[in-house]
Amino acid sequence: MKAKKSTxxxxxxxxxxxxxxxxxxPLTKVVMDSFYKFNFLNPSHKVWVGxxxxxxxxxxxxxxxxxxxxxxxxxxxxxxxGGSVAIKVLLGLGGALLLNSEFLKWKKVYRTLLxxxxxxxxxMSAMIWYWTLNGQFGIxxxxxxxxxxxxEPVSFLAYPVSAFISTFIVDAWIGLPFMVIMxxxxxxxxxxxxxxAATIDGAGDFVKFTKITLPMIKPVLLTVxxxxxxxxxxxxxxxxxxxxxxxxxxxxxxxxxIYNTSFRYLMFGGVGKASAMTIFQVLxxxxxxxxxxxxLKGEKS
Amino acid sequence: MKKFLFIASILVLGTLLFGAQTLTVLMPIGGGYTIxxxxxxxxxxxxxxxxxxxxxxxxxWANLWNKIITSFGANAAPDVMYIASRWIPALASMGALAPLxxxxxxxxxxxxxxxxxxxxxxKGHYWGVPRAMSTKVFVYNKKIFKExxxxxxxxxxxxxxxxAKKIYNPKKGIYGILxxxxxxxxxxxxFEQYLxxxxxxxxxxxxxxxxxxxxQAVKALSFYKELSKYxxxxxxxxxxxxxxxxxxxxKGGMYIDHVHNAIKAMKAGIDVxxxxxxxxxxxxxxxxxxxxxxxxxVSSQAKNKELAWEFINYMSTLKEQTRWDTLQGFVPxxxxxxxxxxxxxxxxxxxxxxxKYGHPQAAxxxxxxxxxxxxxxxxxxxxxxxxxxxxxxEKAAKTISVLQSQ
Numbered sequence: 001m002k003a004k005k006s007t008x009x010x011x012x013x014x015x016x017x018x019x020x021x022x023x024x025x026p027l028t029k030v031v032m033d034s035f036y037k038f039n040f041l042n043p044s045h046k047v048w049v050g051x052x053x054x055x056x057x058x059x060x061x062x063x064x065x066x067x068x069x070x071x072x073x074x075x076x077x078x079x080x081x082g083g084s085v086a087i088k089v090l091l092g093l094g095g096a097l098l099l100n101s102e103f104l105k106w107k108k109v110y111r112t113l114l115x116x117x118x119x120x121x122x123x124m125s126a127m128i129w130y131w132t133l134n135g136q137f138g139i140x141x142x143x144x145x146x147x148x149x150x151x152e153p154v155s156f157l158a159y160p161v162s163a164f165i166s167t168f169i170v171d172a173w174i175g176l177p178f179m180v181i182m183x184x185x186x187x188x189x190x191x192x193x194x195x196x197a198a199t200i201d202g203a204g205d206f207v208k209f210t211k212i213t214l215p216m217i218k219p220v221l222l223t224v225x226x227x228x229x230x231x232x233x234x235x236x237x238x239x240x241x242x243x244x245x246x247x248x249x250x251x252x253x254x255x256x257x258i259y260n261t262s263f264r265y266l267m268f269g270g271v272g273k274a275s276a277m278t279i280f281q282v283l284x285x286x287x288x289x290x291x292x293x294x295x296l297k298g299e300k301s
Numbered sequence: 302m303k304k305f306l307f308i309a310s311i312l313v314l315g316t317l318l319f320g321a322q323t324l325t326v327l328m329p330i331g332g333g334y335t336i337x338x339x340x341x342x343x344x345x346x347x348x349x350x351x352x353x354x355x356x357x358x359x360x361x362w363a364n365l366w367n368k369i370i371t372s373f374g375a376n377a378a379p380d381v382m383y384i385a386s387r388w389i390p391a392l393a394s395m396g397a398l399a400p401l402x403x404x405x406x407x408x409x410x411x412x413x414x415x416x417x418x419x420x421x422x423x424k425g426h427y428w429g430v431p432r433a434m435s436t437k438v439f440v441y442n443k444k445i446f447k448e449x450x451x452x453x454x455x456x457x458x459x460x461x462x463x464x465a466k467k468i469y470n471p472k473k474g475i476y477g478i479l480x481x482x483x484x485x486x487x488x489x490x491x492f493e494q495y496l497x498x499x500x501x502x503x504x505x506x507x508x509x510x511x512x513x514x515x516x517q518a519v520k521a522l523s524f525y526k527e528l529s530k531y532x533x534x535x536x537x538x539x540x541x542x543x544x545x546x547x548x549x550x551x552k553g554g555m556y557i558d559h560v561h562n563a564i565k566a567m568k569a570g571i572d573v574x575x576x577x578x579x580x581x582x583x584x585x586x587x588x589x590x591x592x593x594x595x596x597x598x599v600s601s602q603a604k605n606k607e608l609a610w611e612f613i614n615y616m617s618t619l620k621e622q623t624r625w626d627t628l629q630g631f632v633p634x635x636x637x638x639x640x641x642x643x644x645x646x647x648x649x650x651x652x653x654x655x656x657k658y659g660h661p662q663a664a665x666x667x668x669x670x671x672x673x674x675x676x677x678x679x680x681x682x683x684x685x686x687x688x689x690x691x692x693x694x695e696k697a698a699k700t701i702s703v704l705q706s707q
Binding site: 039045136137152160243244247249260263264265 | 366371373374391392395397474483534535547550552667668671674675678681682687699703707
């Protein structure tokens with residue numbers, strides 16, 4: 001029986017509909033909105049402003065005089081994402097190697113425990129960390145004081161640099177289980193005979209790691225790193241709950257700035273300006289993703 | 302007979318389908334607000350109004366503003382909403398609220414202290430009915446005061462600072478004063494206490510002129526910074542709402558808070574005392590407090606504004622308002638309510654007496670949220686030694702001037 005020409009398209013239709021509904025429509029709407037001035041309180045009152053919202057991204061300096069509010073947030077985001085993803089990748093790889101090791105006992109228990117940070121709602125995790133990092137009641141301070149590492153409690157979230165670092169560490173803690181599990185699955189696909197052959201050839205552990213393990217899991221590593229970068233770029237809850245973008249503007253990353261512009265600073269901001277910020281973020285993350293995908297393709301060839 | 306039954310069934314069905322009216326009400330939870338205490342009102346309103354269904358929606362106080370904005374964006378704004386009066390200028394000027402002067406009778410208006418209404422009137426219209434009013438005073442730990450040889454409560458800023466210094470003992474984990482500095486609205490309201498106590502204001506309520514960089518304001522922020530040396534460390538990550546945990550744990554000599562938290566501290570075994578916020582060196586008044594008023598408002602998107610008003614009217618009878626205030630621990634906004642036995646209790650008196658020296662919060666401010674952010678940046682940059690009070694407030698004034706000119 002010969003299939004009709006239209007058959008594949010019928011099967012594709014649900015996917016195309018979902019694609020249109022959940023990706024194309026919102027994205028088009030955001031692009032359209034970025035050319036208007038309006039806010040959520042009065043969404044029907046839209047005023048066409050052309051490219052003004054895009055110009056505003058680089059000129060609005062009232063809250064952040066060194067750079068514009070947007071550029072300041074963008075720069076912080078790049079460093080923040082870099083810090084968080086670096087921790088996730090390094091500790092993720094270390095954790096995966098440990099769980100893949102033949103010498104480790106109780107592996108199933110560790111794997112189950114590992115899932116906990118990922119299974120807790122992000123907002124709840126951030127709230128737990130809010131009190132864990134607290135200068136007076138936090139367990140970290142209590143431990144450090146008990147071990148005589150510090151003499152006075154440290155308020156991790158109260159100062160710009162420590163708050164910046166603490167927020168991306170918390171974000172990394174939330175995202176780490178995914179990284180470990182994905183890398184572990186990558187490690188488990190490496191044929192054991194490669195290591196046996198290397199051992200016969202007299203290769204040490206470091207050589208085995210750099211010449212076998214890393215090249216073999218590179219595609220997985222690059223894929224999960226890419227996913228992690230995209231997700232971390234959009235990370236909102238940990239920062240909002242821990243510091244609300246402060247002290248001053250030290251943890252105001254792009255998602256926080258977009259949220260403030262959209263929902264809070266109604267007179268300065270508005271949906272149009274927040275949409276323009278979003279378009280920039282989408283373009284940046286998409287460019288980064290395309291670069292990664294090209295790198296991945298290069299690896300495969 | 303069959304014909305009669307058929308018509309009767311149609312009528313019953315019609316009433317059920319079209320007669321039932323739904324009212325959506327957005328209320329806060331957290332702090333003193335509990336779901337149970339608020340659902341009682343909805344149920345009793347439904348009983349008094351057959352055919353009306355009240356959908357109570359609850360959101361944490363910190364997210365109330367965002368919930369209102371997003372619900373308008375989705376064209377699904379609640380019919381009735383609980384709002385802070387400081388939001389009224391922004392919400393009213395953007396067409397989110399329905400004016401209420403045609404509903405509020407003279408009799409209703411006269412039930413409240415006249416000053417309560419001042420923050421609910423904007424551009425000649427009434428935008429809400431008072432729901433919660435609060436004043437604040439210093440709550441202090443009598444035991445800590447006594448242990449440090451402090452026999453009388455401070456009556457001016459010098460004494461306040463001296464007492465904080467005497468109590469401050471970081472090695473023992475006891476701090477002279479507990480202060481807020483986190484990027485959160487209550488930090489602004491805490492600073493406002495000192496600002497108003499020194500005769501300063503954010504904006505001149507009559508002219509709209511920005512006054513946040515006035516000498517009184519600079520002195521208030523300098524004093525806030527000076528006091529912070531004797532406060533718990535890392536105050537830039539403490540909200541006023543979290544300070545009660547330190548006070549309950551016996552870690553703070555004094556701090557500014559609501560009566561409901563003072564009651565909480567008493568229940569935790571703290572020997573609590575009160576004293577009014579002393580006036581600053583530039584003020585003529587001996588004491589001061591910022592009067593915060595929250596209200597019930599009708600959304601401009603409400604389909605049945607009469608019903609929405611009826612609900613507000615029902616909520617704000619003397620009986621219901623008294624029940625609410627005693628349950629939540631708010632200062633009574635109604636004149637007769639203040640005569641209730643609950644408000645004669647010793648711990649209520651300082652809060653009610655403070656009304657005499659009250660300053661309305663956010664009078665004349667067009668966009669509170671953005672204005673508060675500018676002030677927060679100023680407070681935090683001073684506390685973190687990034688800026689001087691003068692420079693920080695001048696920067697905030699520049700930002701607020703732009704907002705006021707919009």
